[in-house]
Amino acid sequence: MNKENLTVLSQEKLTSKIFKMKLQGDSVKTMLTPGQFVHLKVGERHPVLRRPISICSVKADILTIVYRIEGQGTKLLNQKAAGDTVDTLGPLGKGFPLTQESTALLVGGGVGIPPLLYLAEQLYRQGTKVKVILGYRKKEEIFLVEEFQKYGEVFITTEDGSYGRKGFVTDAIAEAGAYDVFYTCGPKPMLRAVETASTKKGYISLEERMGCGVGACLACVCDKQKPFEGKAYVKACRDGPVFEAGEVIV
Amino acid sequence: MNKENLTVLSQEKLTSKIFKMKLQGDSVKTMLTPGQFVHLKVGERHPVLRRPISICSVKADILTIVYRIEGQGTKLLNQKAAGDTVDTLGPLGKGFPLTQESTALLVGGGVGIPPLLYLAEQLYRQGTKVKVILGYRKKEEIFLVEEFQKYGEVFITTEDGSYGRKGFVTDAIAEAGAYDVFYTCGPKPMLRAVETASTKKGYISLEERMGCGVGACLACVCDKQKPFEGKAYVKACRDGPVFEAGEVIV
Amino acid sequence: MSRLQVELPGLNMKNPVMPASGCFGFGQEYAEFYDLNKLGAVAVKAATPEIRAGNPTPRVAETESGMLNAIGLQNPGVDHIVKNELPWLEKFHVPILANIAGKTEEDYIEAARKISASSNVHAVELNVSCPNVKEGGLQFGSDPGMAAGLTKAVKKVSEVPVYVKLSPNVTNITEMAEAVEAAGADGLSMINTLVGMKIDIRTGKPILANKTGGLSGPAVKPVAVRMIYEVSQKVSIPIIGMGGIYTAEDVIEFFMAGASAVAVGTANFSDPFACPQIIDDLDELLKEMNVSNISELTGRSWKSWEKSLS
Amino acid sequence: MSRLQVELPGLNMKNPVMPASGCFGFGQEYAEFYDLNKLGAVAVKAATPEIRAGNPTPRVAETESGMLNAIGLQNPGVDHIVKNELPWLEKFHVPILANIAGKTEEDYIEAARKISASSNVHAVELNVSCPNVKEGGLQFGSDPGMAAGLTKAVKKVSEVPVYVKLSPNVTNITEMAEAVEAAGADGLSMINTLVGMKIDIRTGKPILANKTGGLSGPAVKPVAVRMIYEVSQKVSIPIIGMGGIYTAEDVIEFFMAGASAVAVGTANFSDPFACPQIIDDLDELLKEMNVSNISELTGRSWKSWEKSLS
Numbered sequence A, B: 001m002n003k004e005n006l007t008v009l010s011q012e013k014l015t016s017k018i019f020k021m022k023l024q025g026d027s028v029k030t031m032l033t034p035g036q037f038v039h040l041k042v043g044e045r046h047p048v049l050r051r052p053i054s055i056c057s058v059k060a061d062i063l064t065i066v067y068r069i070e071g072q073g074t075k076l077l078n079q080k081a082a083g084d085t086v087d088t089l090g091p092l093g094k095g096f097p098l099t100q101e102s103t104a105l106l107v108g109g110g111v112g113i114p115p116l117l118y119l120a121e122q123l124y125r126q127g128t129k130v131k132v133i134l135g136y137r138k139k140e141e142i143f144l145v146e147e148f149q150k151y152g153e154v155f156i157t158t159e160d161g162s163y164g165r166k167g168f169v170t171d172a173i174a175e176a177g178a179y180d181v182f183y184t185c186g187p188k189p190m191l192r193a194v195e196t197a198s199t200k201k202g203y204i205s206l207e208e209r210m211g212c213g214v215g216a217c218l219a220c221v222c223d224k225q226k227p228f229e230g231k232a233y234v235k236a237c238r239d240g241p242v243f244e245a246g247e248v249i250v
Numbered sequence C, D: 001m002s003r004l005q006v007e008l009p010g011l012n013m014k015n016p017v018m019p020a021s022g023c024f025g026f027g028q029e030y031a032e033f034y035d036l037n038k039l040g041a042v043a044v045k046a047a048t049p050e051i052r053a054g055n056p057t058p059r060v061a062e063t064e065s066g067m068l069n070a071i072g073l074q075n076p077g078v079d080h081i082v083k084n085e086l087p088w089l090e091k092f093h094v095p096i097l098a099n100i101a102g103k104t105e106e107d108y109i110e111a112a113r114k115i116s117a118s119s120n121v122h123a124v125e126l127n128v129s130c131p132n133v134k135e136g137g138l139q140f141g142s143d144p145g146m147a148a149g150l151t152k153a154v155k156k157v158s159e160v161p162v163y164v165k166l167s168p169n170v171t172n173i174t175e176m177a178e179a180v181e182a183a184g185a186d187g188l189s190m191i192n193t194l195v196g197m198k199i200d201i202r203t204g205k206p207i208l209a210n211k212t213g214g215l216s217g218p219a220v221k222p223v224a225v226r227m228i229y230e231v232s233q234k235v236s237i238p239i240i241g242m243g244g245i246y247t248a249e250d251v252i253e254f255f256m257a258g259a260s261a262v263a264v265g266t267a268n269f270s271d272p273f274a275c276p277q278i279i280d281d282l283d284e285l286l287k288e289m290n291v292s293n294i295s296e297l298t299g300r301s302w303k304s305w306e307k308s309l310s
């Protein structure tokens, strides 16, 4: 496992609260799987815990992450400027498996959207047809849409109807049409809704509060739907954050 | 009382551990008395206490301080760069009274040296003859000597004899010759030695660990030699840090 | 009634924020920074019957997100305080919570009797929990029976409501709270400081001359919130919450845990304008949260309620 | 003997630093970062006789300079641990301190009997102080008589020395320590976590599903140092110190307070290399301080000594 001080190349504001950050370093070359995450140390001694952030895209030794300012940790991350470094652990966890099916539906909401971009790119490159549903609260909070459009057709929903279809991501599934496999990442109610709305095979990515991020502290466990070999739980940080739909209780 | 975000103009390294920092702001114009101090907030939320640092010199709205990197707080202060701001409370406390006698002896050791510079300047300007004894551990740790030489004759002692007279500041008092009043600032053993070595009237400046810095918490009290009007103690932050020699138990 | 106004026994407060005892002297120093009329109340420094010199220095040490203090109840004695310190505060329209301490029950009784007779003292606060004095105080703070006995005795002589300030250094703080409530306490203050120590590794000695000291500041906030959460579910007298409050968000957290007012201690040292700043921010925050009076939030974390906060 | 080597009952440690129980799993994850032979010992996650699912999530929350956890002793049961987890650690030359917990005395006896029979378990640590499980554990941790009874019972069945891990959530920790020493404990571990809570003001609810959790990290260090300082003067068995250790300087502080070895918990989450880093720095620091073996520092803050540290 890698720990490296990545160098900040840039910070770019996407919406009032969402930022895109580029980081450079050797360990980035090992960040091959979409859905994996990095665990960032955002302050010298405070706060005590790292922050898990998904890999959004990788080009050679440059990592792109997209994050929303939530609290203290993401605020500190936002204060980093080009030339500063960020102590980064990763890649961590198990990411999305690349399907062999022909059409994939990607469904993302909020800060669940960034990891799907790396996935969209890899699916597109291997020839899978990609359809993407992205859910936002309102027009002003839309981000990353053009990037997704490079890899497939994009359907947008906003809760207030200020852009695209009014409603939730599930309201756009019919419009998106046929698909063989789905991939989804976002808030738990969304994951549940997508799981329920679909009869196809799929993969979901979970956000759990983490301690260690490496599998040692048991902070991030999820219950399995069906205990397997006596194990009733999995660790989001190590066995996930991506699970097959139906594997864990969301 | 003033609280202001002063703007950092410069940081300059004087010795391996000692730095000179210039800060600018309106409240600096009220920092008129040598021996007073400012109380600096060195971090956003950590550490919880401010750091007391003496006024070393003032020109219009520019404050100069000279500090030694000791622990966490001074390390954070050292990370400030030109253009950053420092939340500053001050001027605080009672400084050195300017004597009407003709010759003043200033005796400083370590980080007790900086406040004496502002005093030397003011004494010199009002026509008092200034003699200065500065004590250091060794040659490499000498700082501010040239600045003092503008205002009077300077005698230097080093503990290891690598520069000036070998020994402690008291070993140079005889050499410095006659004086009418003394002013001293430095570590407590030095203050005690100077008080004992002198029969003249004098003023000492005390370093006590502080909480509030404004007189409310009673962290920084010193015992009076002779209780006066029922009061057996004084507060270094408010009644001091400068006291008449013999007034408090050092 | 404004969003911020709260009413506690003896304390009619225009807002729920007061500086904590021992962190604000008798107000004179901070009055140089702002108008004390801004405050909901003022908790003044502990008074004992006799003059107290307190502990030798160093009396403070810094820790991660906190500080240790061992002032040791230095004070000029209750007579001096009543005669020389409290009258100065009369010009402000701010109720005073007078903190008292002692070695024996008689000490507390004397201090309470004298100070509660001051015209501008609206409530007394029994400091039964000062960790920095060896005798007496500590026992009163950890033995429910003794705390109850003391409360009863003080209630008899006090002309104003009596708050008991509880120590967090106990196995079962709820038991302490229930005991003093049964004995007639009008309210609780919690928490006082946790006993801690810091050693200077260069000298090998504790930094504080008193060796141990009381830990305060943001580091102790989770302990304070937990204790208030537990106690508020078991007593029906109001709680003045304290321990690491720095922001308006912290005040909301203490209310949701079960507090009915709050005190701010260590934060004053970090920023002399901490109290007025918190009060202003709190008003804004409550407006955003659509709360018409802050008292609605008391105990939110354990009360079931219909309208969830958006 | 090297500067760092220490010898405690059952634990012959090449250096005094071990990861704390519950913060290091059974070592496999951190072995991907560095060679576990670097460590002085390993304290493994608590074992109970039966499989435990632990508490619902969220199980962690962050606080100023600290964190709350309410894992709730999730573990696969002692049989599984003995069969599947401990053998993996055999390839390292590092003594294991096996943490055990339970609801009843019988639980502890069963866990101790089974785990102490493992070839690479060198000592057991009785977790009588887990704040995150409702039944049993808590009583054992706050009642000196019960703690002593438990210690005696476990001593009878354990094939290796027994350490008792004390809770800081008590009025008098010295009394607890003396009781378990008299009952035959070979050593003490202190401190476990302080009970705390954090409320999410957006929802009005505690962040942890378990509501309360155990506070650890630098915030609690002054409390740990104070307790070790007090207890070490009253007992003659060694103390494994823990609570907020992040640096080599912290380790020295704990030794000076009275510890004979230390454990590092929360710091592992902040930096997976925390333990080896502290060990390297400690060696350097002791060299600078001219200390020939770290054991010389144990209790420095209260022992009188001739040669002062320069």
Ligand SMILES: Cc1cc2nc3c(=O)[nH]c(=O)nc-3n(C[C@H](O)[C@H](O)[C@H](O)COP(=O)(O)OP(=O)(O)OC[C@H]3O[C@@H](n4cnc5c(N)ncnc54)[C@H](O)[C@@H]3O)c2cc1C
Binding pocket: A037, A049, A050, A051, A052, A053, A054, A055, A065, A066, A067, A068, A069, A070, A071, A072, A073, A074, A075, A111, A114, A115, A206, A207, A208, A209, A210, A241, D061, D062
């Ligand atoms: C596997 C994974 C991938 C993620 N990827 C992204 C991403 O690409 N972009 C993005 O903006 N956010 C992402 N998140 C959420 C992100 O980790 C949180 O928003 C962030 O930790 C909040 O930290 P804070 O200090 O700003 O907020 P605070 O509320 O101050 O955080 C306090 C504590 O709670 C934890 N926490 C708070 N919210 C969450 C959350 N939603 N999930 C997990 N822990 C939380 C923090 O890590 C911290 O320990 C991801 C979370 C996980 C688990």
Ligand SMILES: Cc1cc2nc3c(=O)[nH]c(=O)nc-3n(C[C@H](O)[C@H](O)[C@H](O)COP(=O)(O)OP(=O)(O)OC[C@H]3O[C@@H](n4cnc5c(N)ncnc54)[C@H](O)[C@@H]3O)c2cc1C
Binding pocket: B037, B049, B050, B051, B052, B053, B054, B055, B065, B066, B067, B068, B069, B070, B071, B072, B073, B074, B075, B111, B114, B115, B206, B207, B208, B209, B210, B241, C061, C062
């Ligand atoms: C009135 C006054 C004027 C001072 N003027 C200067 C000056 O001009 N230049 C300079 O370099 N230093 C000066 N000092 C000392 C300076 O305040 C300390 O070196 C500094 O606070 C150390 O902080 P730290 O975080 O780096 O060290 P740490 O050891 O990490 O500090 C921990 C705590 O101890 C306090 N502390 C540590 N050492 C001292 C000390 N010697 N005196 C008071 N408190 C201390 C800190 O303020 C802090 O609260 C002065 C002190 C006082 C009281």
Ligand SMILES: Cc1cc2nc3c(=O)[nH]c(=O)nc-3n(C[C@H](O)[C@H](O)[C@H](O)COP(=O)(O)O)c2cc1C
Binding pocket: B211, B217, C020, C021, C022, C023, C045, C046, C069, C071, C073, C099, C127, C165, C191, C192, C193, C216, C217, C218, C220, C242, C243, C244, C245, C263, C264, C265, C266, C267
């Ligand atoms: C320097 C200092 C002095 C204190 N003196 C007293 C006191 O005299 N009486 C008292 O009841 N509490 C005293 N306290 C405790 C505070 O009133 C308060 O309970 C505690 O500091 C927790 O709040 P905080 O974290 O906001 O500081 C003192 C605290 C500090 C830091």
Ligand SMILES: Cc1cc2nc3c(=O)[nH]c(=O)nc-3n(C[C@H](O)[C@H](O)[C@H](O)COP(=O)(O)O)c2cc1C
Binding pocket: A211, A217, D020, D021, D022, D023, D045, D046, D069, D071, D073, D099, D127, D165, D191, D192, D193, D215, D216, D217, D218, D220, D242, D243, D244, D245, D263, D264, D265, D266, D267
């Ligand atoms: C996530 C987590 C899990 C823990 N699990 C256990 C445990 O199973 N048994 C135990 O005795 N202590 C447990 N502890 C307590 C630690 O071993 C240690 O006593 C405490 O965290 C203080 O040390 P620290 O501040 O270095 O973390 C746990 C602590 C944390 C943070």
Ligand code: FES
Binding pocket: A209, A210, A211, A212, A213, A214, A215, A216, A217, A218, A219, A220, A221, A235, A236, A237, A238
């Ligand atoms: S975060 Fe520690 S096990 Fe997953």
Ligand code: FES
Binding pocket: B209, B210, B211, B212, B213, B214, B215, B216, B217, B218, B219, B220, B221, B235, B236, B237, B238
């Ligand atoms: S530092 Fe608070 S009274 Fe002097």
